[in-house]
Amino acid sequence: MLKIEDLRVSIGDKEVLRGINLHIREGETFILFGPNGSGKTSLLMTLMGFSGYTVTGGSIIFRGQDITHMPMYERARLGIGMSFQRPPTIHGLKTRDLVLRCARGREIDPEAMAAKVNFTDFLERDINAGFSGGEIKRSELLQLMAQKPSFVLFDEPESGVDLENMQLIGKVVRRLLDGEVDMPPGACAKPLKCKLRTSGLIITHTGYILDYINADRGQVLYQGHLCCEARPRDILEHIRSFGYQECIKCLNEPAPGQIVL
Amino acid sequence: MKDVKLSDYTFSGVEHGEIADLRTLDKSDKNRILYAGVDLDQGDGSALFMQMDQSTVHCETRDPGLELLDINVAMKRYDGLPEFAWKLVDRDKDEFTRAVADKTHGGYFIRTKPGAVIKKPVQSCLFLKADKAGQNVHNIVVVEEGSEVHIMTGCSTAHGETHAAHLGITEYYVKKGGKLTFTMIHNWGEGASVRPRSVGVVEEGGVFQNNYVLLSPVGTLQMYPTINLNGRGSIARFNSVIVTPPGSYVDCGNRVIMNAPETRCEIISRTITTGGVNIARGHIAGNAVPCRGHLECKGLILGGGQMLAVPELDATVEGVDLSHEAAVGKIAQEEIEYLMARGMDEAEATSTIVRGFLNVDIMGLEGPLARAIQEQVAQIDKNGI
Incomplete structure (x- = not known):
């Protein structure tokens, strides 16, 4: 699905990713841990193709296609979707209109979709205008449901969300990853599920999201390097007990000339 | 300010006979008018008015609650409309008002019956077809007590290249409890010089809602329509959307004078320049309390051009509540x-x-x-x- 090889990325003069290797398979959900400033968000932004994240080496292959330097919209059209942490407000653009645009001509029912994230009342509001933390998450999920990506990037799905919303968001994220977004009514879920399963790369600090989804693998990003691959729950447990300091002891392949602390 | 030399235009002899059915107009003319907001093929308004160059070519009412006359006919019929004509606009204000006062080619007189709620909009079209034509119009709108009407007025030249001058006086009277929605869409061209002069009065509990759209080029346009909220609880709202491509010079603002207690107003403009000059003015005066006014003026420069935002608040009594917000930015x-x-x-x-x-x-x-x-x-x- 997604193959990242020796990816090096800079923001301005600062190198933020220092040779990332990561392989996420079809239908797999991968969890990314790491302290603040470790490069997690930079990795997601680079995968989506944001300006300002300069790839200085390595490659990103998505479904066999080299997307390292592909414009953002082409990545989106290939099936990469992203949930934004702090999306901008666009005045005069109604949530409903954006949801319809996300579907790119595919027939969808915005009302039914919005109902799934308890967001019907927001369809006529300008997108993100005065949305609370939880509302932003629900709006992002609604857009992703309409977009129906085959690979989703989630930056901290639990941040700024109260407990009640967490449950809703957790369930919808799960449904999104299970590919159950707009299954034809009456269709037998089981055989479809395997075929439609969406892959995901999720950043989490708290790990709350792990209560709702089946996360297959996880890894810690620390100072621009990936290390410590394990089951997400084990990683979380380890970080809770020992903090991120322990991670430096098992950095996979420090870059040459890199000072290892 | 780009000057308008009136001597460049012909202010007589560009006349046309009556056009009984406006659907018979040239397809290209109808299309230009459609872009100015009036769909002549549909033509399902409560009344339909058209001024072509220096003649009123069509004037038709379909709603018994509404009176629509060519202004010169109305002046004759009502002894010069002493209550309404040149009461709000000073005929000696400038050379343009003087030109219209000296020779009024046409324009409309619209009056509702007291209490009449006119469901469909009045459609009006001011059209400049002949090159070098000067058009002097004088419009008077009287919304009688408790009545409501929406006037859609489209102003257009026949081609983007037509050189022409439009001088338009409009006086609005919104009586007690009346409601006037006035939507004006301009579709000029780079050769057009446009000088509207509009003033209105709103009485107790009346509402004046103005929408203005200018998306196409215009040589030079300057206007500063003014609404006086003279009655307690009266309201004025202006929404303007203006785009100035290269070659366009637009100096356009809205002014509301709140002279009575419990009045409210809102002036909102969205402007984009893609190479032209756009002066976005706004003025709210508060002379009685309580009153509340907000002025919002947002501009984008896309590519080039100049944008000058001039928001003004003028308060003369303690306790007014006036605010403004101006911003020029980019995407x-x-x-x-x-x-x-x-x-x-x-x-x-x-x-x-x-x-x-x-x-x-x-x-x-x-x-x-x-x-x-x-x-x-x-x-x-x-x-x-």
Whole structure:
């Protein structure tokens, strides 16, 4: 699905990713841990193709296609979707209109979709205008449901969300990853599920999201390097007990000339 | 300010006979008028008025609650309309008002019956067809007590290249409890010189709602319509959407004078320059309390041009509540990328943001008009970016 090889990325003069290797398979959900400033968000932004994240080496292959330097919209059209942490407000653009645009001509029912994230009342509001933390998450999920990506990037799905919303968001994220977004009514879920399963790369600090989804693998990003691959729950447990300091002891392949602390 | 030399234009002899059925107009003329907001093929308004160059060519009422006359006919019939004509606009204000006072080619007199709620809009079209023609119009709108009407007025030249001058006086009278919605769409060209002069009075509990759209080029346009809220609890709202492509010079503002307690007003303008000059003015005066007014003036520069925002608040009594907000900016890269992450290419993303910024939807225009406006907005993106 997604193959990242020796990816090096800079923001301005600062190198933020220092040779990332990561392989996420079809239908797999991968969890990314790491302290603040470790490069997690930079990795997601680079995968989506944001300006300002300069790839200085390595490659990103998505479904066999080299997307390292592909414009953002082409990545989106290939099936990469992203949930934004702090999306901008666009005045005069109604949530409903954006949801319809996300579907790119595919027939969808915005009302039914919005109902799934308890967001019907927001369809006529300008997108993100005065949305609370939880509302932003629900709006992002609604857009992703309409977009129906085959690979989703989630930056901290639990941040700024109260407990009640967490449950809703957790369930919808799960449904999104299970590919159950707009299954034809009456269709037998089981055989479809395997075929439609969406892959995901999720950043989490708290790990709350792990209560709702089946996360297959996880890894810690620390100072621009990936290390410590394990089951997400084990990683979380380890970080809770020992903090991120322990991670430096098992950095996979420090870059040459890199000072290892 | 780009000057208008009146001697460059012909102010007599460009006349036309009556056109009984406006659907018989040239297809290209009808299309220009459609882009000015009046769909002549549909033609289902409560009344229909058309001024072509220096003649009133069509004047028809279909609603018994409404009176529509050519201004010269009305002046004759009502002994010079002593209550209304030149009461709000000073005929000696400038050379343009003087020109219209000296020789009024046409214009409309619209009056509702007290209490009449006119369901369908009055459609009016001021059209300049002949090259070098000067058009002097004088419009008077009287909304009687408790009545409501929506006037859609489209002003257009026959071609983008037509050299012509439009001088238009409009006086609005909104009586007690009346409501006037006045939507004006301009579709001029680079050769057009436009000098409207409009003043209105709103009595107790009356509402004046003004929508203005200018998306196409204009040589020079200067106007500063003024509404006096003279009655307790009266309200004025202005929404303007203005785009100035290269070669356009637009100096346009709205003024509301609140002379009575419990009055409210809101002036909102969205302007984009893609190379022209845009002066966005706004003025709210508070002379009685309580009163509340807000002025919002937001501009975008896309590519080039100049934008000068001049918001003014003038308060003369303690306790007024006036505010303004002016901003000139650009389209944020962050917004473009947000939409690109949803699969829109850069041009689609930009036009989506521009459409939202202009927010023409707020005016509630429907059907072919809304489509015509959307097409014009799409055009801005193509030319501007």
